[in-house]
Amino acid sequence: xxxxxxxxxxxxxxxxxxxxxxxxxxxxxxxxxxxxxxxxxxxxxxxxxxxxxxxxxxxxxxxxxxxxxxxxxxxxxxxxxxxxxxxxxxxxxxxxxxxxxxxxxxxxxxxxxxxxxxxxxxxxxxxxxxxxxxxxxxxxxxxxxxxxxxxxxxxxxxxxxxxxxxxxxxxxxxxxxxxxxxxxxxxxxxxxxxxxxxxxxxxxxxxxxxxxxxxxxxxxxxxxxxx
Numbered sequence: 001x002x003x004x005x006x007x008x009x010x011x012x013x014x015x016x017x018x019x020x021x022x023x024x025x026x027x028x029x030x031x032x033x034x035x036x037x038x039x040x041x042x043x044x045x046x047x048x049x050x051x052x053x054x055x056x057x058x059x060x061x062x063x064x065x066x067x068x069x070x071x072x073x074x075x076x077x078x079x080x081x082x083x084x085x086x087x088x089x090x091x092x093x094x095x096x097x098x099x100x101x102x103x104x105x106x107x108x109x110x111x112x113x114x115x116x117x118x119x120x121x122x123x124x125x126x127x128x129x130x131x132x133x134x135x136x137x138x139x140x141x142x143x144x145x146x147x148x149x150x151x152x153x154x155x156x157x158x159x160x161x162x163x164x165x166x167x168x169x170x171x172x173x174x175x176x177x178x179x180x181x182x183x184x185x186x187x188x189x190x191x192x193x194x195x196x197x198x199x200x201x202x203x204x205x206x207x208x209x210x211x212x213x214x215x216x217x218x219x220x221x222x223x224x225x226x227x
Contacts, residue, residue: 014082021085024062028089031056033096040184042107043154043162044177046100046123050150053127057134058143097124110157119157126150144170 036048056062098120104110110119130146133139147170155167166176 017082018085021082021089025085025089027061028056028093031061033092036096036100039177040181041103042100043104043109043158044180046097046104046110047150047154047173047177049097049100050123050127051147054130054143054146057131058140094120094124108159108161110154111159114157122153123150126153 032049032052035052036045039045039048098116101110101116101119101123105112105114105116126146126149130142130149134142151167151170151173155164158164158167163176166173
């Protein structure tokens with residue numbers, strides 16, 4: 001579409017910019033925030049957030065890299081509709097990251113004595129540093145190193161509920177998460193079977209509450225035997 005065609009459709013530069021930001025926000029949500037909802041709350045959710053953030057840079061979801069980084073630094077201290085949208089997106093990411101840390105602490109998977117804001121700060125710093133290093137070195141291997149760094153950070157914060165061996169490598173971590181999902185699925189199925197069994201037992205007719213006609217028949221047979 002030509003430049004004149006764009007302005008004919010969007011009417012003004014501001015409307016075009018807002019539409020671009022909203023589209024970028026939807027893409028970021030679908031590629032980074034949404035995948036985390038498929039995992040369990042807690043440390044798995046936190047890991048998927050970081051992993052998805054790295055993946056969307058690694059796979060160049062946005063042609064220019066992370067759409068909101070430069071825009072946020074430029075607009076953070078400004079006011080206006082466009083600046084407000086960009087700042088809102090940055091806050092949404094920060095809030096999602098910090099919320100995942102707090103839930104991991106609530107599930108006793110991460111040390112609750114460590115400040116959640118500090119953990120979020122460190123993890124976000126790792127992600128941003130990886131992006132910066134990739135732009136400088138143009139080396140895709142940086143993303144693997146970043147994931148290992150995230151795992152090392154999580155391993156240092158994890159409680160004894162998670163075995164230290166799970167943090168030895170990315171493969172070890174994925175194996176741990178897969179095993180955990182299988183165990184939790186078995187627990188859910190077992191709980192469901194128990195619920196269905198209890199429901200079936202509670203709905204079965206009691207001998208003391210047989211239908212009247214059947215009760216009379218049983219009573220007659222019993223009297224017959226007595227006489």
